[in-house]
Amino acid sequence: MTEVEEPLRVVVADDHPVYRDGLAMLLDSVPGLTVVGTAADGEAAVALALEEQPDVVVMDVQMPGIDGIEATRRVTSASPSVGVVVLTMSEDDGTVFAAVRAGARGYLLKGADQEEVVRAITMVANGGAVFGAALARRIADFFAGGPAGPETAFPQLTAREREVLDLVAAGRSNAQIAAALYLSPKTVRNNVSNVLAKLQVTDRAQAIVRARDAGLGR
Helix, strand or coil, rough: CCCCCEEEEEEEEECCHHHHHHHHHHHEEECEEEEEEEEHHHHHHHHHHHCCCCEEEECCCCCCCCCCHHHHHCCCCCHCCEEEEEEEECCCCCHHHHHEEEEEEEEECCCCCCCHHHHHHHHHHCCCCCCCCHHHHHHHHHHCCCCCCCCCCCCCCHHHHHHHHHHCCCCHHHHHHHHHHHHHHHHHHHHHHHHHHCCCCCCHHHHHHHHHHCCCCC
């Protein structure tokens, strides 16, 4: 007698009820998947993931309370066996790299079709990683520390200062940088001041020009 394979258990976390419920219904209708719960914010996503121990959490980034990045960090730290696929509108490098550092093994944009989402869930549940082609290339370049990467540009800067400069060059405000890197606004301001001093520039605009010439902020 052939053993029936258990469906993959999925949690969907998104603060937009129409999108959340629609995605949950769609995934629940796919053979081999079952949605075991939905969450409308980061705290609820963490609690549900730890309680249900699903195979995969499909996680939005922008949610009230703790955001999807911090929720991902908490889930993967407490339950490494739970895979996280980030599904978001944002494709900026700061968000992508923050998600990867937090432990996400998949990153898709909300324009992804049903087949892409299902494939990502399946691959992550089976221990793989899924990123769109363009995102995967940028991630590889970032962690390889290529000539245009923040790890080799401006050696006078610390790793944190290079990370801040990369986000400054990407047009992020101090508040956005603080949120992306989980730093206080004061720490970000201090890092930006240090960067300006070390680059010997007088303002943020000049720092952005220097950084982008070096390949940062992409």
